[in-house]
């Protein structure tokens with residue numbers, strides 16, 4: 001796969017899965033917009049991309065806010081002139097059992113995981129439709145496919161990401177924009193670092209491949225969907241989960 005000359009925005013690419021995606025696409029030739037609310041982490045990812053000989057544009061836009069997302073896309077337009085690939089990766093968890101969950105836990109997760117995807121898709125689609133070319137990859141989750149105790153907010157948001165993906169695949173196909181989702185299972189990142197050892201062991205026991213996934217394994221799936229090798233694939237959910245949900 002060769003992304004030479006392509007411009008890719010990966011939200012939440014200051015760490016975890018997003019960082020792996022950014023570095024892999026840069027290895028394959030793409031220039032990268034590194035977005036993260038943590039400017040320090042975004043700058044660290046950007047440094048690595050530049051050391052690979054690629055261009056990196058840093059944005060600390062919070063994807064929840066329309067004004068900040070608009071500014072990020074204006075900067076992309078000025079600096080890169082186009083956007084070929086959007087990976088909606090920024091996401092958060094605020095876990096709690098239903099009966100204890102606070103309204104703000106629900107709202108915060110919906111804001112980042114759903115509204116953030118909506119806003120980035122909207123601005124990207126405006127640029128991509130002009131170009132008659134684009135690849136949008138939304139990061140969902142096995143929780144959104146199968147449900148998960150303590151994650152009514154997160155599972156609902158990630159199920160919503162699948163619905164956004166299917167709808168935009170139909171809506172944007174006329175502009176030669178492919179829209180797909182990747183649904184990771186249980187992946188070793190800062191997000192899952194706080195899972196207690198006992199729970200981690202239990203989850204791994206439920207996974208047919210009997211291990212956690214690595215961020216690079218999600219990046220490989222994203223790269224395929226961002227490439228022209230998947231030109232006839234749109235509106236699909238690619239599960240990368242060790243068989244956790246089949």
Ligand code: NAD
Nearest residue numbers: 012016017037062063089090091141184186187189190191
């Ligand atoms: P992570 O917490 O390690 O990284 C997420 C990054 O997004 C962080 O750098 C964070 O600063 C950034 N971010 C958070 N809110 C943001 C916002 N409003 N605007 C911009 N950036 C923001 O998480 P991760 O494990 O790398 O997860 C990446 C994606 O994969 C998320 O959408 C997550 O839901 C999904 N996912 C992860 C797993 C897993 O097991 N780790 C499983 C399924 C799905």
